[in-house]
Amino acid sequence: MTSPEASRRARTAVLATCGLYAAYGVMGLVPGLAMVRGAALVAAFYFLPGWLLRDAPEVQARYQVGPDGPIPPWSWRAVRWAVGACLLVFPPFMLGFWWFYDEVCAGDLRVLSPALWVEQATPWAGGLEHYLERLCRSHSGSFWPESLRLPATWTSYGGLGFVLQVVEGLFAVALAEEVFHRGYLMSALEERFPPRRKILGAQIGVAAVLSSLLFAVGHLVGMAQAARLATFFPALVFAWLWRRSGNLWAPALFHMSANLLMELLLASTFRA
Template identity: 60%
Template structure:
């Protein structure tokens, strides 16, 4: 059976489009700003570690609340109106698989090549980032971070073997199941619901895409939502390296529009994070 199409929402006036985009951007500022303020409040470690739940809940439930008077948009953007979990569609896993097969091999080679150049001390690849960082309070943090990370790099381009994170093999492999479950339902899916399902869709009302990227309408809304996504990662971990999430965010945005399902970017998102865990464990193997 074919999957039913989402109902077409009524046409929006220019003022309604601007209002939706403005509300979405303010929601981002409020959510990330509130989370940052909560982290600044002295609290026992167990409380500080649980603050991530607040952010996850915001990602899942804030879009549906803000669109409570526009249930047709919430349904079309897959952020409600009844539950925040998007409806499962076969196109989600199919396009996530296609993207993984097309991108992951090149991504692995680029990762190994990056550390092959950087770990001996050649930061020329990062010169634009370092130039910008020099004007911020984080000046020097990226070089220090990479210096700590590269301590166990064995040298050379190719890793000496493929390794998985130690926690994956705990409890007879249940550690990997836990990593997948947390990665999907506590990281990838809520982030995609908020940044692609809600934010990007709202921004597209204000700045509709006028060009196509590999056959998919793609414009400033996808770029701006990816910028917000990358900046948001600085709130959770103030490290300039986190800004690199801008580039996979563009892929997530493309997958959302190509597949018509938030499961496509969510599955590709969690698979990317798991792949990165394997690449880091292999590039910096245990001694």
């Protein structure tokens, strides 16, 4: 039976997530706050979980959101799991990416039928089609990209752009999001909804699904496009890595690598 304390922590985590994204959305309505808004969100991802659990240092340690700081303990085991996941997931993902845009940019939207059907019932009806129409104007026109082209941000600052992208992508995006969504939100939900089964060696259940759903919906606040909901699927991989490795660095490193791969694929598949 779930304890009242576990239920309270899960409820607080969900309300904190919704409140955080609501505040982020409201700040977006104020002109000139873009940088402050982004910095505030990252700071909240890192520090809000520890503050909410300030009276429970043992829970902070279990969630890896404290008690000595917001950065999870380093683990080489987590690095190995992240590298293994990249080697396993990225090759089929790249083929799927090229196949998807080869089909869509040729005018075949059947693969998107479920997403388009859902979008029709939202305020963003037609947004996905308009987005793809604009993007596909610069499609290479073939399944394989003509060559691998590095994103402009990677080659800026005399070649230091890639280093900056890695640092920013890891500490301002991937690790911050993993600390909050997997370390705090998912862990709190797991106490309320304990996982009942193992999937490829990791205890995964309703909490992983719910936290991934909130993660995906949160992405709509930054950019109101129904396609952003697709982040639900990589979030399930992040959740699995968190539980399989036992350390938040595993999903954070995989998360960062996946974002960098997406930048490379977009730069290579679509002409600037």
